[in-house]
Amino acid sequence: MIKEQNQSIPFHTLITNRAGVVRSIRQVENSTTLISEEEYLNKIIWEVFDYWEEYTESIIFSIKDHKHFILLYSEYKVKAEIQRAYIVIEDQQLFQLKQKVKELDKATLELDAIIENSYDGIYITDKDGITLKTNSAIERITGIPKHYYIGKDIRDLMKRGILQESVSIRVLEEKKTVTVVQKNFNGKETLLTGSPIFDHNGNIDKIVTNIRDLSELNELNQELKKAQQLNQQYKEELDKLKASTQKDASVIIKSKKMLEVYDMVCRIANFDTTILILGETGVGKDVLVRHIHQVSNRYNKGQFIKVNCGAIPKDLMESELFGYEAGAFSGANRNGKQGMFELAHNGILFLDEVGDLPFDLQVKLLRVIQEKEIMRVGGTTSKKINVQLIAATNKDLKEMVLDGKFREDLYYRLNVLPVTIPPLRERRDDILPLAHYFLEQYNQKYSFDKVLDRTLQDYFYEYDWPGNVRELSNVMERLILTAPNSLLSICDLPDEYRKEDSHIEHTIQKEITLKEAVEETERNILQLAYTKYRTTYEIAKHLKTSQATVVRKLQKYNISE
Numbered sequence: 008m009i010k011e012q013n014q015s016i017p018f019h020t021l022i023t024n025r026a027g028v029v030r031s032i033r034q035v036e037n038s039t040t041l042i043s044e045e046e047y048l049n050k051i052i053w054e055v056f057d058y059w060e061e062y063t064e065s066i067i068f069s070i071k072d073h074k075h076f077i078l079l080y081s082e083y084k085v086k087a088e089i090q091r092a093y094i095v096i097e098d099q100q101l102f103q104l105k106q107k108v109k110e111l112d113k114a115t116l117e118l119d120a121i122i123e124n125s126y127d128g129i130y131i132t133d134k135d136g137i138t139l140k141t142n143s144a145i146e147r148i149t150g151i152p153k154h155y156y157i158g159k160d161i162r163d164l165m166k167r168g169i170l171q172e173s174v175s176i177r178v179l180e181e182k183k184t185v186t187v188v189q190k191n192f193n194g195k196e197t198l199l200t201g202s203p204i205f206d207h208n209g210n211i212d213k214i215v216t217n218i219r220d221l222s223e224l225n226e227l228n229q230e231l232k233k234a235q236q237l238n239q240q241y242k243e244e245l246d247k248l249k250a251s252t253q254k255d256a257s258v259i260i261k262s263k264k265m266l267e268v269y270d271m272v273c274r275i276a277n278f279d280t281t282i283l284i285l286g287e288t289g290v291g292k293d294v295l296v297r298h299i300h301q302v303s304n305r306y307n308k309g310q311f312i313k314v315n316c317g318a319i320p321k322d323l324m325e326s327e328l329f330g331y332e333a334g335a336f337s338g339a340n341r342n343g344k345q346g347m348f349e350l351a352h353n354g355i356l357f358l359d360e361v362g363d364l365p366f367d368l369q370v371k372l373l374r375v376i377q378e379k380e381i382m383r384v385g386g387t388t389s390k391k392i393n394v395q396l397i398a399a400t401n402k403d404l405k406e407m408v409l410d411g412k413f414r415e416d417l418y419y420r421l422n423v424l425p426v427t428i429p430p431l432r433e434r435r436d437d438i439l440p441l442a443h444y445f446l447e448q449y450n451q452k453y454s455f456d457k458v459l460d461r462t463l464q465d466y467f468y469e470y471d472w473p474g475n476v477r478e479l480s481n482v483m484e485r486l487i488l489t490a491p492n493s494l495l496s497i498c499d500l501p502d503e504y505r506k507e508d509s510h511i512e513h514t515i516q517k518e519i520t521l522k523e524a525v526e527e528t529e530r531n532i533l534q535l536a537y538t539k540y541r542t543t544y545e546i547a548k549h550l551k552t553s554q555a556t557v558v559r560k561l562q563k564y565n566i567s568e
Contacts, residue, residue: 017035018095018096019032019034020033020094021047025082027053029049029051031048032047042095053069056069056071057070067079078096125142127218128144128217128218130216133214137161138160140157148197149169149191151169161176171191172189174187174200175201178214179211184200185201186200188221196220196225197221200217201214202217260440264434265428265429268295268429269298272302276302280424281421282423282425282426283397283421283422284399285400285401287430288401289476290430292399300355303355305395308354310351310354312347316358316364325368328368329371329384330349331384332383346383357399358396360400366412404422431475441480442479443538445484446483458494458531458535459535460496460527466500537567
């Protein structure tokens with residue numbers, strides 16, 4: 008029966024035993040494909056072909072001599088022996104179709120893997136809103152297993168409260184990509200973007216929705232902001248630390264009192280409140296205020312503006328402080344002008360000699376401190392400002408208040424954080440460091456290389472300096488310019504400092520031996536060189552002696568840091 012069927016089939020047929028050995032061949036007349044008996048008979052069929060693939064249990068794809076064949080086979084018994092009949096069909100198009108099917112299967116698997124492994128939720132519906140496919144990310148975002156959604160109408164999901172608003176419905180209505188932000192069933196904030204897929208007729212066939220969990224992004228964003236704020240805080244603290252530890256060339260302090268003053272201002276520098284600097288003339292109020300600006304968090308935000316209230320004419324003081332509008336008065340700039348408060352915005356305004364501020368302007372200054380806003384001369388609107396005010400004076404403001412020369416309310420507004428700088432006579436440990444600092448400054452300025460002898464240093468230490476640091480600087484400059492010798496002594500002082508009855512001169516000019524005088528001078532020169540040069544080699548080079556001698560002399564006079 009099988010044999011008769013094979014004879015009726017219009018294709019070549021190969022008959023094999025169960026082991027695959029070809030026993031007989033039936034060829035079809037008028038076929039374009041010829042099968043040579045020598046190539047097939049008594050040979051294993053799958054070894055005859057160049058390519059052999061069992062596609063299903065009864066279909067085989069094969070290639071021989073660059074031709075593509077499909078083999079259909081079935082088993083039957085002949086005299087208790089199992090045989091196979093292979094029908095050989097040559098079909099290039101069918102083989103190519105099979106290859107395309109394989110490629111499509113592979114692409115489908117890859118696409119499924121991409122969708123499944125996407126961190127964002129992927130939700131696909133048809134044109135009627137029926138869920139076709141989703142991925143595992145939907146479970147993480149919504150807390151509902153993904154298989155629950157398959158086959159569900161999104162309208163039913165909305166009725167059950169699982170969805171607040173359907174992007175797919177809006178896409179169907181608007182026929183374009185739609186993005187919404189909403190909280191899902193779990194209370195998580197999500198970003199949903201639905202995109203339509205159109206068929207060949209321009210009708211929506213499917214809607215693909217991408218679901219992104221914004222709660223994690225929001226948390227990351229908050230963590231990033233905290234990290235940035237912390238980084239900025241660390242940067243500001245580091246800048247403050249650098250400013251406090253870095254040696255400021257203009258700040259020369261050694262005494263305990265001044266170290267305490269500078270330590271305190273470093274601690275209060277970042278408080279946005281008024282600071283009042285008190286002290287005699289010439290004690291270094293200006294230097295202290297500049298140091299406050301340097302260590303404060305306003306250093307990189309705004310300018311340091313100084314106003315000497317005693318140096319500006321009374322008629323110009325208001326316009327200098329608050330600025331003026333165009334045409335405010337005769338001779339005014341036609342574009343107007345910013346005042347010192349505006350220039351110091353986000354920075355520090357230093358009102359030096361605030362005790363000389365005109366009485367009528369004190370009311371306006373009080374308003375600025377209280378309201379944090381100014382109004383230009385000739386203006387009609389106020390302007391907010393962010394300025395830290397630091398005032399300084401050598402006058403007794405409390406006594407001026409009692410005398411009616413200074414407003415009491417302004418005094419208390421200025422006196423929030425008072426800082427008193429002691430006079431030089433009360434911090435004698437600063438005298439010689441300052442003297443050597445000015446000596447070096449003026450030596451460089453006027454191209455000299457002068458030094459102080461021991462007796463002059465002793466004189467400086469004992470002198471009361473009524474003019475404080477300013478007077479010391481003035482004396483040092485005069486000595487540098489007027490003294491004929493490189494070694495400065497008491498004899499080089501101006502006449503007003505060399506009175507016969509001076510207790511200091513009597514104390515210093517004591518009788519000493521020549522050897523003691525030589526050693527004293529040698530010690531002073533080495534002391535100055537040690538503070539000026541970095542190494543003993545540099546000291547030896549400038550003193551024109553050997554390095555070994557310098558080391559020995561430094562040890563002899565116990566000169567070290």
